[in-house]
Amino acid sequence: MAVPKRKQSRSNTRSRRSQWKAEAPKLVKTVENGRTVYSLPHRAKMVTDSVGTELFLEYKGRKVADA
Numbered sequence: 001m002a003v004p005k006r007k008q009s010r011s012n013t014r015s016r017r018s019q020w021k022a023e024a025p026k027l028v029k030t031v032e033n034g035r036t037v038y039s040l041p042h043r044a045k046m047v048t049d050s051v052g053t054e055l056f057l058e059y060k061g062r063k064v065a066d067a
Contacts, residue, residue, distance in 0.1 A: 027038040039045050044059040046067065057065040 025040055028041045030037050044057040044064050047055045047058045049055055054067040056063050056067050
């Protein structure tokens with residue numbers, strides 16, 4: 001394993017660490033049954049009936065798993 005020859009300065013350490021940021025998830029806006037729904041792209045979503053009961057998972061219009 002590589003070992004640093006000299007101690008890294010506090011300034012350099014903090015500059016490097018400042019680049020590690022959490023980014024907001026990219027949401028996709030869709031309209032379903034007159035409602036605007038925001039969901040994550042490339043992720044299966046839960047299909048519910050009119051009462052709100054979860055039926056199954058759907059991805060790209062296909063059923064992929066039961067609830």
